[in-house]
Amino acid sequence: MQIHIALEDQHKTTFTCPFGTFAYTRMPFGLCNALSMFQRCMMSIFSDLLQDCMEVFMDDFTVYADSFEACLNNLSKVLKRCIDTNLVLNFEKCHFMVTKGIVLGHLVSNKGIEVDKAKIDIITSLPNPTFVQEVRSFLGHEGFYRRFIKNFNKLALPLSTLLQKDVGFNFDQPCIEAFEELKNRLPSAPILQAPDWDLPFELMCDASNSALGAVLSQRVGADQPVHNHGPGLAKLQTTKKELLAIVFALDKFRSYLLGSKIIMFSDHAALRYLLTKPDTKPRLIRWMLLLQEFDLEIRDKKGAENSVADHLSKIERESEPMPIRDEFLDEQLLHIKTATPWFADICNYVATSQFPPEASLTYKEKIRSNAKYYIWDDPYLWRLCSDKIIRRYILDTETNSVLQFCHLAPGGGHYGSSRTARKVLD
Known part of the structure; x- marks a missing residue:
């Protein structure tokens, strides 16, 4: 044309x-x-x-x-x-x-969707890679069939590590085992069923420290898989991981789920609390707005029952959580002393002109000479820096929250260590 x-x-x-x-x-x-x-x-x-x-x-x-x-x-x-x-x-x-x-690229019949045997025969006959480009090529071809391979992300983890920056190429025994296992999974890949639009979809999601797991299925007698997926995962809080697994699955399977009834199985009951929490962070707000597009019903399902998605995300089965018991009364906790901040001596001298007891003459002279750069504004200590900018000293307990705000917050930008440090000072 x-x-x-x-x-x-x-x-x-x-x-x-x-x-x-x-x-x-x-x-x-x-x-x-x-x-x-x-x-x-x-x-x-x-x-x-x-x-x-x-x-x-x-x-x-x-x-x-x-x-x-x-x-x-x-x-x-x-x-x-x-x-x-x-x-x-x-x-x-x-x-x-x-x-x-x-x-x-797939074999389609009245049975469902299968892998193309002619193409997987070429993949299964490949020799072990000898450099990074061959690993990347193999994962690209194998990744085309990842929807047919349960635990794909977990199986490919040793090979994916070789693609990271500044990592030497060492095709060791775990890489060989992962390479052979991925090749052997293709000939026995399951047949994915075409969706029945008159039936509700069941979406099983799970998250762990290394990956997300999601399985889309419909209940026709027994669960019939429509799609498997298990992407990598960055470090997040447990509840956020579970919500991220749901958000990712809804985005991945959007063409199937939009306008259909969805029954969501997840093994973290706190998700239902997150969806009704009035005060939350912008990232969670964006995720919750995405969930509003779907006709969604969340049902709690423990990992032991949600084994399909659980296997996609976990290497080992999580044990049952132990109940939390208070060992100390509030009155006892209030008497626990916190660590003295390192700038306490400067604070005392700027506020009251008093030196710490048993301080040496040299240390007293050092405090006296440096005091002109400090300002005490209860309860904060400020310093006039060499660039004429007044900055506040923070406690050790505040360090992590400041770094997370300057790195992970919506305006943080996820920069490297040097740019994040400059952002903290700015």
């Missing part, structure tokens, strides 16, 4: 060759809007047939029916439309009256 380019836009496609300078008059491959434009044209041509007897993705389309006669009738409609719109088909790439076929 040739799509005309508007005359006023043709100069944007100018290219140079040994024979001169030229511009396209028809849409070529490689333009940033070419794919979306082509898809819109195809959907416009077959608009009345889509989701009734055919599906279109770019230059591939599939015509389907429940019987041979109905399929012939639908095929006749599609071919007539191609003739009317001057669409040219490549006969060598056409397959007629088949019960299964390769669609977007």
Whole structure:
């Protein structure tokens, strides 16, 4: 199909060759809007047939029916439309009256979605990688089938570590085992079922220190998996990990879940408290706003029962939590003394002009000479720095909260150590 380019836009496609300078008059491959434009044209041509007897993705389309006669009738409609719109088909790439076929790299049939055996045979015959680029290539090809492989992220962790910056290439025994295990999982990959839009979806989520786990299924007799996913995970609080697992799963499976009834299973009951908490941080607010788009019902399910998603995120099964018992009364806790801040001597001298008892003459002279740079404004101590900026001294217990605010807060930017330190001083 040739799509005309508007005359006023043709100069944007100018290219140079040994024979001169030229511009396209028809849409070529490689333009940033070419794919979306082509898809819109195809959907416009077959608009009345889509989701009734055919599906279109770019230059591939599939015509389907429940019987041979109905399929012939639908095929006749599609071919007539191609003739009317001057669409040219490549006969060598056409397959007629088949019960299964390769669609977007997967084998699709009435059983469900399977891996393409021809492609996985090539992957399973690969030798051990000898440098980082081969590891990256293997994970890219294997990752295309990650929806079929339970625990993919956990299995690929030793190989993913080799892709990190400033990590030497050492294809040791754990890497060899991970490489072989991933190759062996493909031939026995399960068949994923097509969703039944009349049934509610069940989404099982779980989170651990190393990964998130999510399984989308529907209950037809027994749970039928629609999709497995297990991405990596940064360090977060336990409750936030569980909520992040739900948010990620809803985003990943958005095309399935939007507008459908969803039953969410998670093993952390505090999630229900988070969803009704009036005072929370901006990140959690954004997550909760995302949840409002879905018809969501959260049910608590412990890891022992939620083993499908739990295996995607955990290496070991978590033990049952022990109940918290107060060992000390509040009156006893209030008598516990906290550590004296390191700048207490300066505070005392600036506020009361008193030196610490048993201080040496040298130490007293040092306090006296430095006191002119300090300002006491109860309960804070301030210092006039060399750059003429007045900064407040903080307690040791405040250090972590200041660093987290300057690094992890919405305006922090997640910078490195040097830029975060400058942000603290600013």
